[in-house]
Amino acid sequence: MQVSKITVDQVRELQRRNQLVQLIDVRESADFNDEHIPGSVNATLSDIAAQRYSLNPNQPIYLICRSGKKAEIAATLLTRSGHKNLFIVAGGILAWMVQGFPLHHPCA
Numbered sequence: 001m002q003v004s005k006i007t008v009d010q011v012r013e014l015q016r017r018n019q020l021v022q023l024i025d026v027r028e029s030a031d032f033n034d035e036h037i038p039g040s041v042n043a044t045l046s047d048i049a050a051q052r053y054s055l056n057p058n059q060p061i062y063l064i065c066r067s068g069k070k071a072e073i074a075a076t077l078l079t080r081s082g083h084k085n086l087f088i089v090a091g092g093i094l095a096w097m098v099q100g101f102p103l104h105h106p107c108a
Contacts, residue, residue, distance in 0.1 A: 005088050006062065007089075008095045022059055027066055031066070035093075038103075045073060064093060071092065
């Protein structure tokens, strides 16, 4: 099954329309705690298989990491678990930062 890619611009537009429900950041918790996209939830790559049941399979799942590689791995794991409506955020958080979109800095 081919997983679709979505740009950070498209993700930002979904946020503006309140249509982005499941934005899952698969980076390590320390990286997520340093900065993350507002509204995203952390499910590390090592935990994604265990957390797959808490994800709503009837809604799109948007996966993001630093650059896209871990998100692709997470998509493979979720696909094997039966999730079908998956999107990888192309370029990851780095692309988000390049666009100057807002980030949450809980430790700042």
